[in-house]
Amino acid sequence: MSTTDLTSLEPGQTATIVKLRAEVGLHQRLHALGFRPGQQVLMLRRAWLNGPLHVRLGTTEVMLRCQEAKGVYTAKAEQ
Amino acid sequence: MKQIAVLGMPNTGKSTLFNRLTGFNRLTGANAKIGNWPGITVELMMAHLQLGEERAELVDLPGIYDLRGFSEDESVVRRFLEHTPLHLVLIILNMTQIDRQLSLALQVKNLHLPGVLLLNMADEAAKFGVDVDVKVIAEHLGMPVIPISAKYGQGFETAYRTISNALKQQEEPRLVNAIEKCLVPEQQLADAMSSLVRDAVHIKARVKENWTTRLDRILLHPVFGLPIFFGIMFLLFQGVYALGTPLQDKLGNLLDWFRSVALEPLLGGLPSFLKGFLLDGIYNGVGTVASFVPVIFLFFLFMAIVEDSGYLSRSAFLMDALMARLGLDGRSFVMSLMGFGCNVPAIMGTRVMRSPGLRMLTMLVIPFSLCSARLNVFLFMITALFTPRTAPVVLFSLYLFSFVAAILTAALFKGRFPNKEPFVLELPPYRFPTIKHMIVSSWCQAKKFLLWSRRFIILGVVAIWALNNLPPNVPPASPQTLSGMIGQLTQPVLAPLGINPQLAVALIFGFVAKEIVLGGLAVIYGKAEGSDLMGAIAHQIDWVQAYSFMLFTLLYVPCLSTVAVLKSESKSWKFALLSVAWSVGLAWVASFIFYQGARALGF
Numbered sequence: 001m002s003t004t005d006l007t008s009l010e011p012g013q014t015a016t017i018v019k020l021r022a023e024v025g026l027h028q029r030l031h032a033l034g035f036r037p038g039q040q041v042l043m044l045r046r047a048w049l050n051g052p053l054h055v056r057l058g059t060t061e062v063m064l065r066c067q068e069a070k071g072v073y074t075a076k077a078e079q
Numbered sequence: 080m081k082q083i084a085v086l087g088m089p090n091t092g093k094s095t096l097f098n099r100l101t102g103f104n105r106l107t108g109a110n111a112k113i114g115n116w117p118g119i120t121v122e123l124m125m126a127h128l129q130l131g132e133e134r135a136e137l138v139d140l141p142g143i144y145d146l147r148g149f150s151e152d153e154s155v156v157r158r159f160l161e162h163t164p165l166h167l168v169l170i171i172l173n174m175t176q177i178d179r180q181l182s183l184a185l186q187v188k189n190l191h192l193p194g195v196l197l198l199n200m201a202d203e204a205a206k207f208g209v210d211v212d213v214k215v216i217a218e219h220l221g222m223p224v225i226p227i228s229a230k231y232g233q234g235f236e237t238a239y240r241t242i243s244n245a246l247k248q249q250e251e252p253r254l255v256n257a258i259e260k261c262l263v264p265e266q267q268l269a270d271a272m273s274s275l276v277r278d279a280v281h282i283k284a285r286v287k288e289n290w291t292t293r294l295d296r297i298l299l300h301p302v303f304g305l306p307i308f309f310g311i312m313f314l315l316f317q318g319v320y321a322l323g324t325p326l327q328d329k330l331g332n333l334l335d336w337f338r339s340v341a342l343e344p345l346l347g348g349l350p351s352f353l354k355g356f357l358l359d360g361i362y363n364g365v366g367t368v369a370s371f372v373p374v375i376f377l378f379f380l381f382m383a384i385v386e387d388s389g390y391l392s393r394s395a396f397l398m399d400a401l402m403a404r405l406g407l408d409g410r411s412f413v414m415s416l417m418g419f420g421c422n423v424p425a426i427m428g429t430r431v432m433r434s435p436g437l438r439m440l441t442m443l444v445i446p447f448s449l450c451s452a453r454l455n456v457f458l459f460m461i462t463a464l465f466t467p468r469t470a471p472v473v474l475f476s477l478y479l480f481s482f483v484a485a486i487l488t489a490a491l492f493k494g495r496f497p498n499k500e501p502f503v504l505e506l507p508p509y510r511f512p513t514i515k516h517m518i519v520s521s522w523c524q525a526k527k528f529l530l531w532s533r534r535f536i537i538l539g540v541v542a543i544w545a546l547n548n549l550p551p552n553v554p555p556a557s558p559q560t561l562s563g564m565i566g567q568l569t570q571p572v573l574a575p576l577g578i579n580p581q582l583a584v585a586l587i588f589g590f591v592a593k594e595i596v597l598g599g600l601a602v603i604y605g606k607a608e609g610s611d612l613m614g615a616i617a618h619q620i621d622w623v624q625a626y627s628f629m630l631f632t633l634l635y636v637p638c639l640s641t642v643a644v645l646k647s648e649s650k651s652w653k654f655a656l657l658s659v660a661w662s663v664g665l666a667w668v669a670s671f672i673f674y675q676g677a678r679a680l681g682f
């Protein structure tokens with residue numbers, strides 16, 4: 001298992017969140033939306049031109065920009 | 080009277096619940112009002128509620144994620160709770176997402192406020208395989224827990240009964256003194272939540288494939304997503320226009336008919352000056368506003384369908400990459416798009432943005448969206464001065480200018496309104512809108528529009544009437560009237576754009592509302608609207624002047640209503656004035672370059 005951030009996931013891949021690093025307001029927002037250590041996250045798709053990411057956490061689907069996704073550290077599950 | 084507050088995370092169906100609890104009271108406005116609360120600057124919606132023999136006041140709080148949060152809404156809720164003694168807090172959560180939303184209920188428990196927890200969207204939770212042991216949660220929280228569906232009404236009888244009972248038991252209201260002190264640190268809260276979720280929530284094998292994932296594969300397709308989106312939006316505006324304009328005409332005819340059979344005979348005895356004021360000034364002013372209701376209503380109806388289905392947040396996903404480069408985000412695009420129907424609701428829609436910079440920049444861009452009122456003027460002028468073959472090209476070029484002006488504005492001002500707002504947005508599953516809900520919400524919106532536009536449009540129409548008829552002893556709308564004199568005064572500025580005194584007066588009228596431009600021209604040229612007026616205009620000006628006039632009309636302030644919302648939404652006259660100055664300046668420069676350029680090229 002190697003630790004990377006959310007932006008490195010390919011569509012269809014699942015990973016486990018290891019930690020969040022973001023300024024306190026964003027941290028809280030991400031946390032509230034379900035980005036928590038231990039939570040599984042599935043990359044659904046990436047928008048064109050390096051646009052936002054579309055991910056699923058449990059029953060919640062969220063879009064976020066790469067900028068924000070860089071603060072979400074994940075460990076890829078072995079496939 | 081007892082006090083109830085409704086508290087919940089964003090998008091959990093709070094408004095839907097509020098509407099269902101208070102019935103159509105909100106629609107008729109008999110029972111609901113917007114109140115001011117101690118310690119809070121924003122206005123909250125409230126309504127009265129009859130629960131058995133108990134009468135209560137229900138306050139709708141903004142949706143929040145966390146009572147310890149840093150956003151504006153979160154501090155509003157904190158201040159509200161610290162200043163308003165409550166008999167009951169209704170907590171509403173999305174049952175499907177209970178595994179992450181329970182934290183809010185746990186926080187209310189920590190505050191020792193009497194609460195009832197409603198787990199909304201029970202219908203969806205069942206489909207997603209989310210199974211909740213309500214008893215375990217109720218025991219842990221020490222408050223009743225009821226699964227409901229605010230949209231379809233399931234569970235409401237139990238909810239009513241439970242709320243009434245809870246109210247009956249709570250004689251004295253409770254006030255929280257220091258919220259921060261009652262709340263536990265984030266980690267402790269997260270642990271409490273996960274252990275409760277482990278005990279009480281069972282999510283069956285994760286849903287891999289459903290309507291939403293299948294639709295998303297098409298609608299968010301990397302290549303076809305955007306074309307599909309533009310196609311849908313195009314159809315939507317066509318629909319509003321195709322259905323709304325005939326209704327608008329019919330309503331207009333009805334108002335004219337009422338005027339000629341009832342009002343004119345009735346007011347026949349009055350002096351003609353007073354009669355003119357009442358009929359041409361006030362009645363026509365009211366009529367102008369009223370005849371716009373069908374279009375506005377339809378516009379809101381279609382927009383509500385797109386929004387409620389969940390597609391609007393998808394369009395933000397599709398467009399965000401481009402908008403980010405302009406200092407905006409996906410939501411700004413959605414709002415600008417709404418602006419092509421009418422700028423006013425679009426500007427009000429920017430409320431969802433938290434960052435002031437982003438909001439201001441979006442509000443600065445929206446007025447350049449070519450709204451339906453401007454489209455009316457353009458269609459008329461183009462038909463009068465261009466051949467049927469060139470007409471579509473001319474119209475298309477105006478749409479192009481509309482986009483260019485918006486992009487230019489964002490690019491120029493993004494430095495002044497820096498936006499560091501992180502863009503993280505929930506994408507809800509696709510949902511079928513219910514007809515009743517659509518009609519109620521669009522009617523509420525249309526009513527809001529009527530309420531405040533009334534003031535401005537009527538005032539504007541009356542002012543124009545006065546300018547055209549004063550002083551009283553000269554022919555109406557002649558060069559000797561006030562409006563004629565004003566037209567002359569504008570010439571040093573507007574003559575270089577090819578805009579003559581008559582057109583100038585129409586432009587000034589257009590400041591109030593673009594709908595008035597045509598009526599204004601009709602009064603000034605002393606003709607009825609329609610082909611007569613077209614002939615008169617075509618006789619007086621050539622196509623270069625006409626195009627310059629249209630460019631100016633496109634770019635300068637859309638209408639007084641827009642300025643009014645810009646002011647009320649930004650809470651700053653300075654910002655409203657900046658928007659006015661920038662758009663008028665841009666209009667002047669663009670028309671000047673076009674007109675002088677075309678003349679220099681020998682046209």
Ligand SMILES: Nc1nc2c(ncn2[C@@H]2O[C@H](COP(=O)(O)OP(=O)(O)OP(=O)(O)O)[C@@H](O)[C@H]2O)c(=O)[nH]1
Nearest residue numbers: 089090091092093094095142200203228229230387
């Ligand atoms: N399936 C289902 N959908 C619901 C239910 N209640 C609300 N919705 C939908 O959920 C969406 C959000 O509802 P709103 O009432 O606008 O939610 P809100 O909490 O007021 O949202 P904000 O004011 O934006 O924070 C709408 O599309 C509703 O139609 C429900 O019980 N079941």
